[in-house]
Amino acid sequence: MKSTAHAVGHLLWAAWPPLLTVLVICVIWGLCHYVFEIPAYLVPTPLAVGQTAWESREPLALGGLRTALTALAGFGVAAIGGVILGAMMGTSRMLTRGLYPITTLLQTVPLVAIAPLLVVWFGYGPPSAIAAAAIAAIFPVIANTVDGLRSVDPGLSELFSQLRAKPGQRWRLLALPSSLPGIITGLRIAAGLAVIGTLIGEFVGGYSGENASLGMIILSAMRQSRTDLVFAAVGFAAVVGFALFGVVNAAGWLLLHTWHPSAQGGGSLAAWK
């Protein structure tokens, strides 16, 4: 009970400064609207956005849920695939030389350029959006896994040699835990990228009408010059991204807080305050 109250207190303590910031921005935004007489089709007032969000809450929430599930699936593919690929590259120099440039290339080709191809391959609807999310999110997972595996403490590595550890044991008991902080960092970045990838995938190949996801809602609202609905849908997309990021962060904390300085609020940066 005490810890629950503590957690709620901590959440409130963490939430009020960003909430205040949002409130201040809305006030300034409303004032600008009033003073400069900006037309509503360019930028709607915060109140109009709020009203539209409330009126369209059902399609927006359903669309948000679809987008969230798609992003989650894409994130899952990127997380599992990225850790496996990163692990392969972290173990073998030859594989790194063969695969790393290709993944970097994948990273530098704009997703919007390959999204139409994904629709051709995977068809309309969620599958192509999942693929887009996975492609957008996989690179940081690979890069951070490789980095984590390469930064295993050489002293500990020597200890495992002296104790005659088998390759499998070295993997399970040394390499994996050592690279966990890096993998978590990669997953945090991947969470945000997965939502961006999903939206791009939905722009190009999403369903419209009844089964519309957030990407399609944004696109069709744009075509109808419903700027207020675009704003509301973008707000929902931000919530989806924030939620996914929050889940990854919480999982990372659970795995690391007992031993890693990054999860104890006491890394080297704490000394800078």
Next chain:
Amino acid sequence: MTQSRRSDGACGLELSAVSAVFAAGGGCTGVSLRVAAGECVAVVGASGCGKTTLLRIAAGLLAPQTGKAQCIDAAGQPLPLASARISVCFQDPRLLPWRRALGNVELPLALAGEARAERRSRASAALATVGLQEAAAKRPHQLSGGMRMRVGLARAMVTDPQILLMDEPCGALDAISRRDINLELARLRQQTGTTMLLVTHAIDEAVMLADRVAVMGGSPGTLWEVIEIPPSLHESDAANGPAFARLCVTIHEALVRVRQGAP
């Protein structure tokens, strides 16, 4: 002097003219040193004279470029290095930060495939020998430097090693923690008769623990002389006596002669 009380075959160490010289400098060359089963030999010398290199060769972590490192049984017959149970205490304790103290001590047993219950009870016993049973559930970052070193020592002892190699086990510790660990080592030796090779900077530590002290010097390092320590100096109150101090001075003078290049 053989003090071994082991039932499973005591094991010594023989280094015959081993060399490992590095392109970047340092290492050791042509070192021959025999540590009989149950004996403790300390190696002293200036930084960079190849003490750690010698220890890594003895641990099988570094293959000598020339010469041979092998174990010897109680009768002095050679055995391959890999056939003996060798534990190493490194300069830093090298604990896994994600494992609790008990889990760290269990590590060598886990790698050897021991059953969970067996390794838990053996690790608890080893932690108790170094006086840390209360810290079993703590993680390394929650322990002091001296406690971490003791966890490292418990991990080295948990496999009941025939040979214990130590690289400045007390190098980073304050005087009181160092004294505690030295007493601990002396007691372990009395109890188990483990063969020990101790690399150290501290002359008093060498005299307190070792049967012989090997003085190394130069770069790449060579063995200059070996000084015998009378067993009477290992008694509990000997460290305060004049004989102990005289021997420390003798070793110190040897180190100074080595630095000036005149044996």
